[in-house]
Amino acid sequence: MSQTSVESAPVQASGGMKANFGWIVRHPIWAFVVMIFIFFSLMTDNFFSLGNFENILVQTSTLGLIALGMTIVMINGNIDLSVGAVVALAASLTVDIMGWPMFESWGNWQILPAVLAGIASGVLLGALNGLIVWKTGVDAFIVTLGAMLGVRGLVFVYTGEQSFFALNFAYSDFGASRFLGLPTLAWVFLIFTVLMHVLLSRTVHGSNTYAVGDNREAAVNAGIRVGPHMMINFMIVGFFAALAGITLSTQMGASTPNLGRDYELWVITATVLGGTKLTGGAGNIIGTFGGVLAIGILRNGMNLMQVPAFYVLVTLGVILIAVLFLDKQLNRQGEEELRL
Amino acid sequence: MTGFVERIRQGDAKGLIARNGIFIAFIAFMIAFGIGSDKFLSFNNLESVVRSSAMIGVMALGVTIVVISGNLDLSVGSMLSFGTVMVVDLHDKIGPGPAILVMMVCVLLLGAVNGFLIGFVRLNSLIVTLGMLSAIQGLTLIYSGGKNVDVDPSTQDLTWFRIFGRGEVAGVDMPIIIFFALAIVIGFVVAFTPYGRRVYAVGGNPTAAVFSGIRRNRVVFSTYLISAFCVGIASIILGSRVMGSQNNVGQGYELLVLASVILGGTSLLGGSGSILKTVIGVLILGFIQNGLLLLGYPYFAQWIVTWVVIILAVWLDVAAKRGRLLSPIA
Numbered sequence: 001m002s003q004t005s006v007e008s009a010p011v012q013a014s015g016g017m018k019a020n021f022g023w024i025v026r027h028p029i030w031a032f033v034v035m036i037f038i039f040f041s042l043m044t045d046n047f048f049s050l051g052n053f054e055n056i057l058v059q060t061s062t063l064g065l066i067a068l069g070m071t072i073v074m075i076n077g078n079i080d081l082s083v084g085a086v087v088a089l090a091a092s093l094t095v096d097i098m099g100w101p102m103f104e105s106w107g108n109w110q111i112l113p114a115v116l117a118g119i120a121s122g123v124l125l126g127a128l129n130g131l132i133v134w135k136t137g138v139d140a141f142i143v144t145l146g147a148m149l150g151v152r153g154l155v156f157v158y159t160g161e162q163s164f165f166a167l168n169f170a171y172s173d174f175g176a177s178r179f180l181g182l183p184t185l186a187w188v189f190l191i192f193t194v195l196m197h198v199l200l201s202r203t204v205h206g207s208n209t210y211a212v213g214d215n216r217e218a219a220v221n222a223g224i225r226v227g228p229h230m231m232i233n234f235m236i237v238g239f240f241a242a243l244a245g246i247t248l249s250t251q252m253g254a255s256t257p258n259l260g261r262d263y264e265l266w267v268i269t270a271t272v273l274g275g276t277k278l279t280g281g282a283g284n285i286i287g288t289f290g291g292v293l294a295i296g297i298l299r300n301g302m303n304l305m306q307v308p309a310f311y312v313l314v315t316l317g318v319i320l321i322a323v324l325f326l327d328k329q330l331n332r333q334g335e336e337e338l339r340l
Numbered sequence: 341m342t343g344f345v346e347r348i349r350q351g352d353a354k355g356l357i358a359r360n361g362i363f364i365a366f367i368a369f370m371i372a373f374g375i376g377s378d379k380f381l382s383f384n385n386l387e388s389v390v391r392s393s394a395m396i397g398v399m400a401l402g403v404t405i406v407v408i409s410g411n412l413d414l415s416v417g418s419m420l421s422f423g424t425v426m427v428v429d430l431h432d433k434i435g436p437g438p439a440i441l442v443m444m445v446c447v448l449l450l451g452a453v454n455g456f457l458i459g460f461v462r463l464n465s466l467i468v469t470l471g472m473l474s475a476i477q478g479l480t481l482i483y484s485g486g487k488n489v490d491v492d493p494s495t496q497d498l499t500w501f502r503i504f505g506r507g508e509v510a511g512v513d514m515p516i517i518i519f520f521a522l523a524i525v526i527g528f529v530v531a532f533t534p535y536g537r538r539v540y541a542v543g544g545n546p547t548a549a550v551f552s553g554i555r556r557n558r559v560v561f562s563t564y565l566i567s568a569f570c571v572g573i574a575s576i577i578l579g580s581r582v583m584g585s586q587n588n589v590g591q592g593y594e595l596l597v598l599a600s601v602i603l604g605g606t607s608l609l610g611g612s613g614s615i616l617k618t619v620i621g622v623l624i625l626g627f628i629q630n631g632l633l634l635l636g637y638p639y640f641a642q643w644i645v646t647w648v649v650i651i652l653a654v655w656l657d658v659a660a661k662r663g664r665l666l667s668p669i670a
Contacts, residue, residue, distance in 0.1 A: 081595070136655040137667030139609075142602055143651060145595060150647025156640035220669070227669045261592070265414075265470060272467050310481035317475025324463050324471075 028326055029273050029290040032319070033297065040301030047304055054183055058251075060296030061189035062087075064289070065244040066263065067270045068196045069237030071288045074271055075200070076233050077213040077280025078140035082129065083241040083267060085151035086122050087260030090245035092155055094118035095164040095255040098171060108170045119242045125151060126238020130231030148264065155257045163256040166249070175250030185247050192240070197285040209233065213280030269320050270295050275327065294319075361656040362605050362617060365649070366624050373631035380634055387513065393626035394515035395574045397619065399597045400604075401526050402570030404618040407601055408530070409563045410543035410610025411458055411465035415450070416571050416597055418476035420590030423447045423575025425480050428585045429489040436501035444572045450476060451568020452561070459560035473594065481587055490584030505581025515577045522573065526566070527615035539563060544611025600625045603650050605657055624649070 041048040066083050073080050094114045097103070103110035125147065132143045166172055177184045200206040212219040212226050220226055241260075249255045274291030276283025295316065302312050374381040399416050406413045423443050430439035454472055458465045496502065507514040530536040541549040542559045550556050579585060604621025606613025628649065629642040659665045 132651060134669060135666050136651070137658055137662070137669065138651060138654045141608060142654050145599060145602070146647040146650040148595065149599060149643040149650075153640040153643025153647070157638050157644070161640075216669075227667075265473065268470060269474070272470075278464060278466060308481070308486070310478045310486070313478030313481070314475045315478075317471040317473070317478065320471035320474070321457060321463065321468055324467050325457075325461065328461075328463065 027275060027287050027290060028323065029275060029287055029294055032323075033290050033294050036294065036297050036301060040297065040304070044301065044304045047301055052300065052304075054186060056293070056296045056300045057186035057189060058183050059300065060292050061185045062244045062248045063263070063266055063270055063295065064189050064292040065192060065240045065247070066237070066267045067274070067288050067292050068192055068285065069233075069240035070267050070271045071274070071276050071283055071285060072196065072200060072209055072233050073140075073237045074268075074276045074278060075209050075213045075280060075283045076230055077216065078133065078230060078233070079144065079268070079278070080126075080129065080234065080237045080241075081141065081144040081264045082125065082147035082151055083237065083244075084260035084263035085148050085155065086125055086238060086241035087245035087248065087263055088155045088255070088257055089125070089151055089158075090118040090122050090242035091249035091255035091259050092159050092164060092257065093121050094246050095166050095171075095249050096159070099164075099167045108168065111168060111171055115246055118246050119239060122238040122240075122242020122245070123235050124238070126235040126241075127231060129238070130234030133234070134227035134231055152257075159255075159257045161257055163254055165254045169253075171250055172253030175247065175253070185251070188243075188247060192243075193285060193289055200285055205229075205232070210281060213282075215281070266295070269316065273320060273323055361660075362603070362620055362624070362653055365653065366620050366627075369624060369627055369631065373627065373634070377631070377634040380631055385630065385634075387516070389626045389630045390516050390519070390623065391513045393622050394513075394519035395577050396593065396597055396600060396625070397519045397622040398522055398570050398574040398577065399567075399593065400600050400618050400622050401523055401615060402567035403597050404601050404604070404606055404613060404615055405526070405530060405539060406465075406563045406567050407598075407606050407608060408543045408610060408613050409539045409560055410546065411560060411563070412469060412598070412608070413454065413564065413567050414466065414469040414594045414598075415454060415472035415476055416567065417590040417593035417595075418473045418480065419447055419450055419568065419571045420575055420578065420593055421585070421588055422450070422476050422480045422483070422590075423572050424579045424582075424585040424589055425484050425489055425587060427575055428491055428579045428583070429484065431491050431499070431501055431579075432495070436499055439501075440576060443575065444569070447568050447572040447575070448565060451564045451571075454568070455561035455564030458564065459557045462557075469594075477588070477591075484587055486587065488584065488586050493583075496583045501580055502583070503580070504576050505578070505583075515581070518573065518577060522570070523615055523619050526570075527619075530615055535559075535562075540611055542610075596625075599646065599650060603646075603653055605653065607657070 046052060066087070070080060070083065094117065096114075097117050098110050098114040100110075103113060106112075129140070129144055129147055132138065133140045136143075174184065179187055182190075200209060208219070208224050208229055211222065211224060212229055216226060244263075245255075245260065248259065270291040271283070271288050272278065272291070273294055274283065274287030274289070276288060298315060298319075299312055302315070303309075370381070379385055399420065403413050403416060423446075426446060427439050427443040430442055433439075434442070450472070454469060457463050457468045491499070491501070504514055504518065509517055530539065538549070538554050538559050541552070541554055542556050546556055549559075578589065600621040601613070601618050602608065602621070603624060604613070604617035604619070606617060606621075625642075625646060628645050629639075632642050632645060633639065662668075
């Protein structure tokens with residue numbers, strides 16, 4: 001597992017007792033996941049079953065896929081607020097293009113150009129965001145805030161504020177299909193989680209991601225081409241947002257222009273729960289996966305306990321702040337002592 | 341605006357454009373739309389644009405102070421839902437006066453939670469207010485039980501509560517008067533009082549501010565109270581105008597408000613910006629929407645234009661500060 005020097009230093013230094021708890025200190029969210037897992041298993045009849053676990057994986061796969069991309073962008077010290085809008089754009093494009101008359105004779109192959117176009121829209125918008133951040137030096141928060149509004153506007157203008165329905169049923173069948181004993185969408189999420197973990201912890205691009213987020217000046221001096229590097233990461237998050245939009249629309253067999261609203265906030269919540277720092281330089285996929293599962297289990301478990309959805313919102317808000325507070329308490333040692 | 345006159349005297353056209361890009365963009369927009377549509381510059385149209393921007397504007401005033409002090413407030417949208425639902429719901433139960441009072445106290449308490457966590461516990465403002473966004477949305481739903489609320493239709497025209505959203509003074513709509521009055525008061529406080537200078541100092545360089553004897557925690561805390569106060573006022577305007585409320589009426593407003601603050605030229609890094617610029621930013625957003633509609637573009641085209649305008653505005657600002665157009669990053 002890859003850790004940045006910032007993360008591992010205080011743990012090694014304190015040694016002894018604390019080292020045993022090192023893993024949990026680095027990933028406090030997993031302690032929480034285990035806690036709520038046990039809690040809901042005891043409190044409800046239906047939580048602890050394979051079918052329900054599959055449910056949770058499928059339900060969170062949309063959020064989870066985007067969170068994978070958000071993690072790499074946030075480790076870079078950037079952020080992407082436009083993911084929710086990209087979800088809607090990719091879903092609308094894919095479902096619409098599938099029904100174009102020019103692909104009518106293609107049979108099920110008509111899905112292929114549609115999906116490619118949907119993915120391409122996400123990657124291109126990511127590239128555009130990245131290019132603007134790189135060339136203008138405007139903060140990613142502002143660039144993607146603008147894109148969030150603008151892309152949502154594009155979706156509404158493109159769709160004429162209409163929902164689209166997938167005419168090819170093979171598309172919605174995919175959303176409900178199973179592969180090797182698991183729902184296909186769960187496989188998609190799990191495989192990309194592993195891939196992103198490898199990318200971040202075992203490749204040069206991964207270590208560059210931490211380096212750029214940790215200290216941009218030093219990364220430049222070390223010969224990393226920071227601009228193109230950040231642009232690639234924005235393309236990755238764009239790819240995941242588009243993929244999430246497509247998997248979401250396969251589940252519904254349709255797309256609406258309002259799809260993915262507020263997703264940016266949920267995804268950031270999941271990623272931050274997972275221990276990724278907004279300031280960059282720290283975070284990893286294991287944590288993010290935990291953060292995504294925490295949200296998924298909470299939603300699912302509270303739903304099974306028939307708690308109204310309102311309380312889930314309050315709980316999530318409180319947990320987000322509590323995790324931030326805990327993180328500050330656990331990692332404050334020696335850090336920013338001088339910060340007043 | 342500092343240096344405006346000096347720059348004209350020195351003939352520093354480039355600096356003038358870069359520093360005051362937002363004013364020039366504003367005037368350019370007005371001229372372009374005025375030529376494009378003969379209805380655009382009529383008094384009635386201008387009044388309706390300012391009136392419909394007033395609510396976002398009032399919230400943007402508070403958020404501007406928070407941003408100047410170097411933090412963010414993403415919870416204003418949820419807080420608007422909360423305040424509006426509460427004031428509308430309580431109106432029939434305890435009367436308009438107490439309803440406003442109770443709602444303001446509750447909203448200020450929420451602001452105090454924000455301020456405490458960010459000012460005194462020193463947690464990251466983006467995440468705290470993101471958590472509060474979710475929590476307050478939940479609180480609103482718990483409070484209303486998931487139902488929409490409204491003022492009893494038979495009393496809607498009788499209650500004095502209606503003046504905030506529907507009233508007029510000397511032919512000018514009340515929301516506009518509230519917006520500008522609040523803008524003048526807050527603008528004065530930020531620009532000309534010691535408190536205002538402390539806010540800038542904390543946002544510009546927190547460490548230096550503390551070493552010069554400013555109690556950073558209290559200043560940050562107070563900015564969130566002001567932000568919550570503005571949201572409370574906006575809730576009164578909205579509740580009074582609509583005389584009813586959905587549970588999620590403020591959903592998405594946090595980012596629109598932030599967009600108008602940024603559009604005005606207030607830097608997210610803190611330490612710079614002004615209320616006047618935010619007012620211009622709010623008006624630009626309103627006029628873009630109105631002008632594009634009058635020219636026959638679809639409603640959501642305004643968001644696409646806003647996208648371009650925000651990035652150009654901030655780019656110009658950043659480029660002026662570093663003295664070159666493109667970022668030096670390799």
